[in-house]
Amino acid sequence: xxxxxxxxxxxxxxxxxxxxxxxxSIIFALAFGAVLIVVIGNDLGAAYSALILGAFGNLxxxxxxxxxxxxxxxxxxxxxxxYRGGMFNIGAEGQFYAGAIMGAWAGNAITGLPPxxxxxxxxxxxxxxxxxxxxxxxxxxxxxxxxxxITCIMLNYIAINVTxxxxxxxxxxxxxxxxxxxxxxxETAKLPNLLPPTRLTGGFMIAIVCAAVLYIFLWKTRxxxxxxxxxxxxxxxEYGGIKSLKYAIITMALAxxxxxxxxAVEISGVLNRFYGNFSSGYGxxxxxxxxxxxxxxxxxxxxxxxxxxxxxGATAMQIQAGTNAELVKVLQAxxxxxxxxxxTLSKFIERVQEKRQAGKQNxxxxxxxxxxx
Amino acid sequence: MENILExxxxxxxxxxxxxxxxxxxxxxxxxxxALLGENGAGKSTLxxxxxxxxxxxxxxxxxxxxxxxxxxxRDAIALNIGMVHQHFMLVQPFTVAENLILGVEPxxxxxxxxxxxxKQIQEVSEEYGLEVDPSxxxxxxxxGMQQRVEILKILLRRANIMIFDEPTGTLTPQEIxxxxxxxxxxxxxxxxxxxxxxxxxxxxxxxxxxxVIRAGKNIGTVETSEVTEQKLAEMMVxxxxxxxxxxxEQQAREVMLEMENVHAKNSxxxxxxxxxxxxxxxxxxxGIAGVEGNGQTELALVLKKLIPFTEGTIRYKGKPxxxxxxxxxxxxxxxxxxxxxxxxxxLVLEFSGKENLVLGMEDWKQFCKGPFVDYKALDAFGEKxxxxxxxxxxxxxxxxxxxxxGNQQKxxxxxxxxxxPSLLIVCQPTRGLDVGAIEYVHKQILEQRRLGCAILLxxxxxxxxxxxxxxxxxxxxxxxxxxxxNGEVSSEQIGLAMTGFRQKAAEGQQ
Numbered sequence: 001x002x003x004x005x006x007x008x009x010x011x012x013x014x015x016x017x018x019x020x021x022x023x024x025s026i027i028f029a030l031a032f033g034a035v036l037i038v039v040i041g042n043d044l045g046a047a048y049s050a051l052i053l054g055a056f057g058n059l060x061x062x063x064x065x066x067x068x069x070x071x072x073x074x075x076x077x078x079x080x081x082x083y084r085g086g087m088f089n090i091g092a093e094g095q096f097y098a099g100a101i102m103g104a105w106a107g108n109a110i111t112g113l114p115p116x117x118x119x120x121x122x123x124x125x126x127x128x129x130x131x132x133x134x135x136x137x138x139x140x141x142x143x144x145x146x147x148x149x150i151t152c153i154m155l156n157y158i159a160i161n162v163t164x165x166x167x168x169x170x171x172x173x174x175x176x177x178x179x180x181x182x183x184x185x186x187e188t189a190k191l192p193n194l195l196p197p198t199r200l201t202g203g204f205m206i207a208i209v210c211a212a213v214l215y216i217f218l219w220k221t222r223x224x225x226x227x228x229x230x231x232x233x234x235x236x237x238e239y240g241g242i243k244s245l246k247y248a249i250i251t252m253a254l255a256x257x258x259x260x261x262x263x264a265v266e267i268s269g270v271l272n273r274f275y276g277n278f279s280s281g282y283g284x285x286x287x288x289x290x291x292x293x294x295x296x297x298x299x300x301x302x303x304x305x306x307x308x309x310x311x312x313g314a315t316a317m318q319i320q321a322g323t324n325a326e327l328v329k330v331l332q333a334x335x336x337x338x339x340x341x342x343x344t345l346s347k348f349i350e351r352v353q354e355k356r357q358a359g360k361q362n363x364x365x366x367x368x369x370x371x372x373x
Numbered sequence: 374m375e376n377i378l379e380x381x382x383x384x385x386x387x388x389x390x391x392x393x394x395x396x397x398x399x400x401x402x403x404x405x406x407a408l409l410g411e412n413g414a415g416k417s418t419l420x421x422x423x424x425x426x427x428x429x430x431x432x433x434x435x436x437x438x439x440x441x442x443x444x445x446x447r448d449a450i451a452l453n454i455g456m457v458h459q460h461f462m463l464v465q466p467f468t469v470a471e472n473l474i475l476g477v478e479p480x481x482x483x484x485x486x487x488x489x490x491x492k493q494i495q496e497v498s499e500e501y502g503l504e505v506d507p508s509x510x511x512x513x514x515x516x517g518m519q520q521r522v523e524i525l526k527i528l529l530r531r532a533n534i535m536i537f538d539e540p541t542g543t544l545t546p547q548e549i550x551x552x553x554x555x556x557x558x559x560x561x562x563x564x565x566x567x568x569x570x571x572x573x574x575x576x577x578x579x580x581x582x583x584x585v586i587r588a589g590k591n592i593g594t595v596e597t598s599e600v601t602e603q604k605l606a607e608m609m610v611x612x613x614x615x616x617x618x619x620x621x622e623q624q625a626r627e628v629m630l631e632m633e634n635v636h637a638k639n640s641x642x643x644x645x646x647x648x649x650x651x652x653x654x655x656x657x658x659x660g661i662a663g664v665e666g667n668g669q670t671e672l673a674l675v676l677k678k679l680i681p682f683t684e685g686t687i688r689y690k691g692k693p694x695x696x697x698x699x700x701x702x703x704x705x706x707x708x709x710x711x712x713x714x715x716x717x718x719x720l721v722l723e724f725s726g727k728e729n730l731v732l733g734m735e736d737w738k739q740f741c742k743g744p745f746v747d748y749k750a751l752d753a754f755g756e757k758x759x760x761x762x763x764x765x766x767x768x769x770x771x772x773x774x775x776x777x778x779g780n781q782q783k784x785x786x787x788x789x790x791x792x793x794p795s796l797l798i799v800c801q802p803t804r805g806l807d808v809g810a811i812e813y814v815h816k817q818i819l820e821q822r823r824l825g826c827a828i829l830l831x832x833x834x835x836x837x838x839x840x841x842x843x844x845x846x847x848x849x850x851x852x853x854x855x856x857x858x859n860g861e862v863s864s865e866q867i868g869l870a871m872t873g874f875r876q877k878a879a880e881g882q883q
Contacts, residue, residue, distance in 0.1 A: 221744050222735050229732065233721045238679060239712060240733035241701030 018299075022292050025338035026306070033331045037323055046321040051328075054316020055309035061316070063198035067270060069308025071096070071279075073207035074262025075286025076304055077214055078130070078255040080295035084218060085251030086231035086244075087138070091152025092259040093283025094159030095133045099126030099260025101163045103267045104274035105173065107185030118188040122264050123206070130260020131253045133159060138252035142245035148252065156283070164276040173274070180276035191269035201269035208301060210258060215297040227251050259283065288336045307332065375438070377402035377565050378423075378534060383432035385418055392418040393429070394589035400534070405556055405566045407576045407597070409609055410586035411807035416569050419586070420536050424456045425449040436534075452534075455527025459539040461519055463511045469522050470494060470507035473529055497528050502558050516664075517548035524555065535559065538569045545664055546835060546868030553579045571609075571808075573602040574836065585609055610808050620819060620841065626655035628691075629796055629827035630676075635685035637675045645671035647851040648685070653827040655795065658818065660842030660859075661831045662867050668851035669831045670713065673800050676829070677710055678703055689796060704733045709794035711785055713801040713831070715778070719785045722774035726766060727755030729773045730788050758787040763813070779810030786817055797821055800831045815841060835864055847871050 030048075037044050055065045075092040082089035106125035110118060137151040166173040167180045175183035191201035218224040226247050229237040234244040262282070267274055289307050293299030314328035378400040385393040392415045400406050410416040421427045423434065425443040434441050436452055443449050449456075463472050470490055479489040491507050498505060503521050511519060520540065527535060541549045556566055556579055570576060576583055577597060585592040585608040592608050607613055630653040639645035645668045653659045663669060674680045676687065678700050687694040689708065712718035720729050731740050731751060740754070741747050755769035764783045766776055773781060782802070789797065799818060803811040818841060822828055832838050838845055839859060847855040847870035855870035 220746060220748075222741055222746055223744065225728070225735050225746055229721050229724070232723045233717075235718055236721050236732065238700065239677065239710065239718050241699065241704045242733075243699070243701075 018294055022294075022303070022339065025292070025335050028338055029331050029334040032334050033327060036327060036330065040323070042323045043321060047317050047323040047327075050317040050320040050323075051310075051313035053313075054320070055313035057316075059195070060198050061312060063195060063200035064312045065305065065308045066204045067199060067201075067308075068311045069304040070203040070207050070269070071262050071266050071282045072285055072289045072304040072307050073204070073211065073301055074265065075259050075282050076289035076293070076300040077207075077211060077286075077297060078134075078259035078262070078283075079287045079290040080293070080297065080300055081214060081218070081227075081258065082134075082251055082255040083290065083295045084231045085227045085248060085255075086234060087141075087148050087248060087252060087255075089134070089152060089252065089255045090149050090287065091133060091137055091155050091256070091283070092286050093279060093281065094152070094156035095130035095256040095259035096263040096266075096279055096283050097159040097163050098129035098133050098256075098263065100129075100263030100267050100278070101166060101173070101182075101274050102126050102129035102260065103264025104182045104185060106264075107189030107268060108183050108273075110189075111186055113188055115188045115190075115192070118186065119191060119268060122185070122189050122268050123261050126260040126262075126264025126267075127257040128260065130263065131257035133260075134252040134254070134256020135249060137256075138249040142249055160277065163274065167274060167276045175273060182274040184273045185267065189268055190272055191265070199270065203265040203269035206261070206265055207304075210261065211297040211301055214258070218297070223247075223250065259286070285332075288332060291339055292335060375402055376400060376435075377437055379435040379438075380419070380423065381433050381435070383419060383422060383434075384430045385415075385422060385427060386430055391589050393422070393432075396432075396586070396589070396591045398584060398591065399594070400565060400567060401582075403560060403563060403565055404581040405560055405568065405579055407580035407583045408567060408569045408586060409571065409573075409576060409583050409605060411571060411609055411809075413807075414586045414609075415589040416586045417538060420456065420538065420567065420569055423449065424454060424536065450530050450532070453532050454534045454536070455530060455532025456536040457520070457523045457527060457538065457540065459542060461523050463519060463522060465510075465512040467511055468507065469505050469509050469511060469514070472511055472522060473507075473526050475526075477530060493529065494525065497525060501525075501528060501555075501562060503528075503555065515548070516543050517545070517551060520544070520548075520552065521555070524559075533563065534565045534567070536567045536569070539571075540568060541570070541572065541575060543665070543833075545871050546864050547872070549575070572836075573605050576605065577602060587611060606808055612809075620843075621823070623656055623823070623843075625657040625843065626825055628652055629655045629689065630829070631686075631688040632676075633686045633688075635675065635682050635687060637671050637680055637682045639671055645851050646675065646682070649848070649852055650685075651846055651853055653796070653829055655827045656822055656825045657843045658822050658828040658830055658841050660838035660845045661829065661848050662835060662838050662845055663833075663848035663871050665833055667848050669800070669833075669848060671851070672848070673710065673713070673798050673831060676796075676798055677708065701733070701736075705737075707792070707795035709789035709792060709797045711782075711789055711797070711799045711802050713804070715781050715785055716774075720773045720781060723772055726759075726764070726769040726771055726773050726776060726784055727751050729784050730755055730758055730769070732788065734788075734792070758784075758791060761791075762787040762817075778805050779807060779813075782806060782810065782814060786814065790817060790821060793824070794821070794826055797826050797828045798831070799828060801833065802830075803832075803834070803837060835867060839864060839867075 034044055034048070037047050054061055056062055075096055078092040078095060079089050102125040103122045107118070107122045110121060113121070133155050137148045137155060140146040140151050141148050164180065165171055167182055168174065173182045175181050191203055194200045194202055218228060226237070226242045227250065229240065229242055230244040230247045237244050271278065285307060289303045290300050293303035310328045310331060314325035317323050317327070318325040376399045380396065380398040383393045383396045396415070396419060398419065408416040408420070418427065422429050423443065425446040425448050428444065434443060441452055443452065464475070470487065473494055474490045479486040479493065494505070494507050503525055505518065505521055505525060511522065540552060544552060559566060568580060580597045582594055583597055583600065583605065584594040585605065587609060633650050634648045635646050635650070636644065636648060637646040649668065649672065651659065661669060661672065671680065675682050678694065678698055716722060721732065728751070731754070734740055735746060740750055758764065759769050762783045764780050764787065766780055773784060776784065802814050802818065806814065818828060818830070830838060830841055842859050845857045845859055845862065845867060846853045847867060849871065857867070
């Protein structure tokens with residue numbers, strides 16, 4: 001029997017899956033959050049308007065949103081590219097740290113360079129640090145069959161603790177301040193401020209460029225083709241001559257590099273020195289950001305923007321409406337939960353249609369029985 | 374003769390797909406009735422409705438003239454309907470007896486009355502002449518024996534309408550003949566048998582009448598004695614079909630592939646190839662006949678260097694496989710492969726048809742521009758392949774998973790054959806395909822043979838091997854145990870060799 005061609009409703013289904021599904025999940029999450037706010041006894045209108053205005057209300061708010069979104073763009077890319085290659089990169093946190101410390105070191109230790117070059121080196125250093133961690137995880141998988149989730153989790157701990165040691169009292173990279181941090185990076189290593197008096201720097205633009213390059217890489221190049229093939233069907237890929245283990249290593253190294261660049265950019269653009277334990281879970285949030293966007297490089301930019309907005313808006317919500325900022329974490333969790341459940345509008349419609357069909361058939365059968373009796 | 378079973382106006386849809394379109398079926402008491410149709414025609418669905426696994430959207434079923442409601446298999450069993458499925462439903466670690474009483478266990482108080490069970494089994498066994506060893510573990514008995522257990526299972530539940538779904542797919546030729554003997558015995562004992570199949574030869578051999586189902590409709594019911602295989606095929610497909618592919622006599626050329634004493638392990642680390650040797654010449658089709666599980670999978674894998682071989686030599690175009698030769702190198706040098714599971718091994722279902730067409734060739738000059746994939750070239754190639762290989766689809770940009778089985782196989786064929794290979798390894802090329810698609814695939818394989826390609830055909834369908842091969846080798850336990858020239862051997866002899874019986878090679882050492 002010839003399979004029927006993609007009908008119009010199936011194309012709508014695909015569109016629904018890619019765009020409407022995430023949007024529905026967000027709306028449902030916000031609805032659930034609204035219920036929570038009312039139950040707690042806070043003013044729903046004040047809370048949500050503070051949330052939205054706090055994220056997008058004015059230029060300062062928007063710039064803070066972008067700054068909060070930027071590291072998430074990188075860690076989401078780190079997760080998504082690995083996912084496309086068939087691997088689960090839970091190590092973006094460690095890769096982010098590795099990139100940050102390398103970036104802080106390169107930003108400080110190297111002097112006498114013009115800013116464009118220095119910043120490029122900082123970014124490169126960050127990429128190298130992250131790539132190293134990604135490579136280790138993938139190499140162990142290729143050679144010893146160790147699942148990358150296990151190695152990545154262990155490498156996360158290693159990265160956090162090694163970097164903490166490096167900036168501990170008497171640690172080799174300690175910068176002499178009272179906080180566990182490196183020295184400040186050189187002026188030439190700092191990403192320039194785009195919009196004083198806000199804190200906005202060009203970090204997000206680097207993220208956008210990386211996302212665009214990633215898109216082209218995955219869908220237009222030969223290596224990208226192989227990576228996607230391995231991610232979708234490693235057996236067929238092997239039969240087609242693609243060494244899946246070799247490309248797993250390339251994929252994870254690339255993923256690590258992206259997270260590492262994120263770490264370096266955060267140092268260069270916002271913090272200007274490496275503080276021990278500075279990440280608020282960027283690596284793990286990146287997983288949610290990536291999945292919300294269906295692991296698409298361009299989509300995850302928007303997804304990161306949303307998560308960044310929630311973060312920024314949360315503070316405003318707490319200050320102005322008194323609603324605990326932790327509520328935003330609940331919203332994030334609910335979004336992830338709904339995505340994971342694949343609560344899609346299309347499936348809902350399907351179910352309603354099925355029920356209607358069954359109802360019609362029942363009616364038809366009963367009518368026939370009455371006829372024959 | 375009265376009808377023991379009548380199915381009237383059966384309609385069954387799955388969403389938008391109409392599986393059974395107002396089907397009427399009449400089965401006479403005591404006959405062996407064949408249900409013939411291509412894959413997806415609706416014959417299995419119809420029988421699943423009879424057995425209570427599906428509920429029809431509308432229609433009625435009459436047993437012995439009385440209307441019945443079959444809501445679940447239990448109702449069917451109560452009506453003395455029994456079904457033996459294509460994939461046996463036996464618990465492998467259990468004994469034959471334990472499997473037979475599953476669900477109808479005789480009990481003495483709280484304990485299982487095994488003695489009573491064995492007695493019941495022996496009674497039915499003798500009544501129908503079906504010998505089984507009640508204490509044997511199912512995992513250790515042959516497939517033919519397992520089928521007997523399945524048959525006994527439904528007899529124990531007092532079936533007198535027996536439905537067999539593709540009963541001969543996994544049997545050796547000898548076991549198939551045994552099965553037919555059993556059917557005749559059952560018929561003599563008053564059983565009514567319905568056989569779902571797509572095998573024309575077998576229908577001619579065993580059935581009294583045939584009903585042909587095509588695209589969800591009943592095309593017609595005929596007396597088997599009054600119809601030819603050719604006519605049945607036409608009814609099944611809806612147009613004239615070439616059943617016997619024309620293979621011209623042809624001189625084989627030089628040796629393209631030589632395997633000497635090759636040893637290889639399977640995925641569980643057990644020896645799968647134990648000193649396998651063979652030769653394939655250009656312009657020749659060598660068919661490997663054997664029961665599944667005797668090393669065929671590993672033979673194909675080792676030739677594509679997807680698994681290593683521990684001993685022996687493989688020579689392709691005169692040059693031996695080195696330890697480190699990669700699959701890509703072999704692909705680049707003219708080794709083509711049609712894998713046995715097209716969806717798992719041959720296609721990336723989420724990739725478009727045209728992206729699948731270059732799998733393995735993405736680094737070739739004509740498909741890339743520097744580090745980039747040349748999508749324009751890919752588009753042109755896709756269109757060319759679509760035309761040349763008659764791939765039916767709305768566009769080659771559709772995801773491969775949306776193509777029908779036959780067209781998926783055409784994508785793989787197009788990909789592998791368009792490179793003018795020198796060695797073509799074909800595994801189960803027509804599995805799950807309808808008669809029309811089978812015809813096409815066989816035509817393509819023969820065309821490659823005409824062009825001088827060396828072809829190794831690994832198939833579990835003896836008919837296919839005998840139809841296409843110049844030479845036939847039987848594989849057993851990872852070795853080639855017999856070698857014949859096609860035309861000088863019967864299917865019974867091959868069947869015997871498939872069970873390991875060694876014979877002197879028909880023409881010298883392979």
